[in-house]
Amino acid sequence: MKRMQIGIIGCGNISAIYLKNLGSSEWAEVVAVADRIPEKAQERAVEFGIANACTVEELLADESIELVINLTIPASHAEINLAAVKAGKHVYGEKPLAVSLEDGRLILEEAKKSGVRVGCAPDTFLGAGISTARRAIEEGLIGRPVAGTAFMLSGGPESWHVDPEFFYAYGGGPMFDMGPYYLSALVNLLGPIRRVSSSTGIQIPDRVIGSGPKAGTPIAVQTPTHLAGTLDFAAGTIVTMIMSFDVRGASDLPRMEIYGTNGTLSLPDPNFFGGEVKLRRAGSDDWETVEAVFETEHNERGIGVDDMIKSIREERRHRASGDLAYHVLETMHAFMRSSAESRHVTLESSYKVPAARLDSLKL
Template sequence: MTKKIKIGVIGCGNISGIYLDNFRKLFGFIEVTACADLDPARAKARADEFGVPTACTVKKLLSSPDVDIVVNLTIPNAHAEINLDAIEAGKHVYCEKPLAINRKDGLKVLKAADKKGLLVGCAPDTFLGAGFQTCRKLIDDGAIGEPLAASAFMVCRGHESWHPDPGFYYQPGGGPMFDMGPYYLTALISLMGPIRRVTGSTKITFPERIITSQPNYGKAIKVNTPTHIAGIMDFANGAIGTITTSFDVWGAQLPNIECYGSAGTLSTPDPNGFGGTIRLLRAREKEWVDVPLIDRYADNSRGLGVADMAKAIVSGDKHRANGKMAYHVLDIMQSFQDASESGKHIEITSSCKQPEVLPVNLFL
């Protein structure tokens, strides 16, 4: 691929560093031309650190002819607004998860992009890493037989002990499901396909959290989103899944994701990473075996989804970390809350295609 796709990054907080570093080191066909932040000093610091030629306002970045894709790394509550502004400016957009904090805004983004013939992408892209691409190949090759069920667990004590500004994690668009759920749900969809129905229970366990990290040590956070969510999922292929996400747990000894089939069990790596250990137990065998990774993206390769999207802009092919799948994940996450409030199963009206396997040589 000879044409370079030009990237503008909006939001220069914690997560921006790994994106900017990977754009510079891993993908030669991507060029970051500008970065912007509500805090001009933060944008300038990132530009200086990673050799980005322009640090500017959001408005200037969106009007720049040197930006093909806007990579939106703002806080969740700002995702939809920035996505829509980028699309209105004629830019493709790739957003950190979640796509939006509610279905209405998520649909607005997809419809606006479709009307203008623009692409929408969304994190997470960890399912494109070596770990889950290897898991996908194992399932596709019949290593566990017919997939029958899956379980997923993400439990921790929350982010107020380490994050410098953790308040948004406890507002709508945050919490363990909207913060970490996309990694797990996207991984499950990549392995087993879309989800047709869910139910669940959700709870705000502690109405207030105290920050124990600097620079806001001792400040209180009012919690306005559930911090413990237990969900049940019916996949379109007939499999049943369970998921638990929590910011209320001091410690646990639980697997990340396991897939159970008619001929074995697959234990996956952490879906918040790109590599990790894969373990397989075949039917009637007593010993688990470690499975080697088949791909090279085993380190922190955030931005892989942007690279796949950039390729799609040039080739006209479909990209994998796409807006339709991100909206399906958003719909599922919101439906767990709806199910808890209504005491019913919720039929998932959205769907998506199970993403294609990432060719090993795609970015060579």
């Protein structure tokens, strides 16, 4: 079967792993790269043997390109996603789908009008770690899931990142930066989220860039840096979630755990594709390793693109979808609203979880 021709917009750091992985894809062929800074596109084209380094406008006008991968900064996600679907192209973007809920809805509406699909990172939940946990839950190893925890606790990226201001602007913070990994995994494990309650705050407002040419420059913190809340899932599971850039010391709290009527699952970091899943059965003092569904040997970023193309060819739903990304986006906004309005926020969106990835689709 002929591979789908793809164009990548945004040639920053993250583009390298997409280009590397998709270079060996059975389903995708990257034929063009574009960036607002032409030199970046040219550098990636030379590095990965891409024939066409062009402008964003030229890429979108190229009728041979069926799918656009949007790797721009979050503030540009909506603009590029909308331009791609209006040009009649499928689009797969980095997270989040958009910064605002209004833009997220508009992207999905325009895609429906144009008859194209929307996909969105993260696709880490398609890796062996979360896939193995999902099979364990579906096979009843912990009984009925009743509760869970999810923790991402750090001191923030300014100590090592040379240009970290965007992490603290609107649409940034620990929730919009790392929340999509945790929420996408949880939804795929437990189903759609029904409502959210939370408290949020800027607990450490005084931040300074710690490395690079901007070292010593103060950072204007414009978004919550500590968010603690509760997710009520439609199936009844209650998950406690904390996302923080305000934890300056180490923490031994697990990344994620799911508690069932017959036992507990300890999950690996959802920011990665692999990792062991541990099971402690009711009445036992020992953890056991759950046999992996398949092996994840490397960073598989881009596997969601492969699955999306394959699903288009096979006329089925793809997994790292715009519908999932929108449900996650609404959940993240609900964290902000719940705290600001001192109430539970019930979500308007829902999500029907597709069949799990159990095949050997690999990059």
